[in-house]
Amino acid sequence: MRTTDVTDAELAARAAGGDGDAFGELVVRHAPAARRAATVVLSSDADADDAAQDGFLAAWRSIDRYDGNRPFRPWLMRIVVNAARDFRRRRAVRQTDELSPGLASGAAGPERSAERLLLRERLVEALRLLPERQRLAVTMFDAEGFAHAEIAEVLGVPEGTVRSDVFHARRTLRGALAPFYEEMK
Amino acid sequence: MTSPFDARPDEAIGRLLREHLGGADSVVFAARVRAAIAGEADTAWDVLARWARPGLVAAAAVALTVGLWLRIGSGGEMESITLADAVQAAGVPEALLTAPSSSSADAVLAAIVGDQ
Numbered sequence: 177m178r179t180t181d182v183t184d185a186e187l188a189a190r191a192a193g194g195d196g197d198a199f200g201e202l203v204v205r206h207a208p209a210a211r212r213a214a215t216v217v218l219s220s221d222a223d224a225d226d227a228a229q230d231g232f233l234a235a236w237r238s239i240d241r242y243d244g245n246r247p248f249r250p251w252l253m254r255i256v257v258n259a260a261r262d263f264r265r266r267r268a269v270r271q272t273d274e275l276s277p278g279l280a281s282g283a284a285g286p287e288r289s290a291e292r293l294l295l296r297e298r299l300v301e302a303l304r305l306l307p308e309r310q311r312l313a314v315t316m317f318d319a320e321g322f323a324h325a326e327i328a329e330v331l332g333v334p335e336g337t338v339r340s341d342v343f344h345a346r347r348t349l350r351g352a353l354a355p356f357y358e359e360m361k
Numbered sequence: 362m363t364s365p366f367d368a369r370p371d372e373a374i375g376r377l378l379r380e381h382l383g384g385a386d387s388v389v390f391a392a393r394v395r396a397a398i399a400g401e402a403d404t405a406w407d408v409l410a411r412w413a414r415p416g417l418v419a420a421a422a423v424a425l426t427v428g429l430w431l432r433i434g435s436g437g438e439m440e441s442i443t444l445a446d447a448v449q450a451a452g453v454p455e456a457l458l459t460a461p462s463s464s465s466a467d468a469v470l471a472a473i474v475g476d477q
Contacts, residue, residue, distance in 0.1 A: 196395065196398060200394075200395050203391040203394045203395070204387050207391055208383055208387055211382075211383035211390065212383035215382045221383070225393075228390070229390075229397055236398055295381070299378075299382075314378075318370045318371045318375035319370075319375040319376075319378035319382075321375075346371060346374060
């Protein structure tokens with residue numbers, strides 16, 4: 177059976193039995209979303225990767241407490257978001273908690289087009305305008321496809337608050353990215 | 362334009378966030394996480410190893426202390442035992458001990474059988 181045919185809950189059950197390969201498959205599946213969530217909480221890709229790794233390690237340690245009858249992604253994402261927030265608290269003496277402009281230029285190579293760089297910079301600037309909870313809500317909803325109820329579970333807020341956060345975040349992003357938004361659609 | 366109130370994901374914003382946020386290679390990242398998990402397991406063994414040696418030393422110290430305490434508790438009544446006393450208590454034939462030269466196998470057997 178291919179690993180892609182195996183559900184998250186089945187992999188988690190195997191991981192709880194000590195199967196590191198099963199947990200590795202869960203990491204591969206959910207790393208992109210986890211790293212994006214950590215990125216919108218923290219200020220750099222490198223810090224986000226460290227925090228996401230902390231989150232996965234915490235998930236590995238507590239995998240036996242995961243309820244297989246519930247969706248895996250929100251359970252994992254809550255751990256990752258908490259890990260990113262803990263990381264930010266530990267780092268607080270060094271930097272502020274805002275998304276830094278360094279994120280815009282950090283991964284850009286010379287091959288990237290000027291327009292792409294500009295778009296990334298605009299996106300980072302726009303995200304900096306948003307409170308952390310709105311950044312997380314809009315990223316999980318629009319980029320990851322989480323349901324409002326799942327995001328509410330991750331962030332520990334009512335579902336209506338999530339809807340409001342997504343609404344306000346979209347309005348800000350669309351305004352800041354107006355020159356690009358119509359092309360992107 | 363899509364309404365901000367839409368219950369469906371905004372594909373344009375979603376695509377933008379996916380393309381520009383987060384690292385690139387999930388397989389490399391997963392390998393890094395797995396290495397960290399393996400390192401954590403090593404650390405647990407290291408902790409056990411660190412505890413093992415002091416534990417053995419402590420156990421030996423306790424055994425020595427208890428032995429010394431028992432010895433002192435016996436009030437020095439234990440007498441020193443010589444090799445001859447021990448041999449005699451074990452029932453070794455006297456001929457084997459007093460023979461001027463090393464005994465042959467026949468002499469040893471004869472002494473043992475005769476002692477039975």
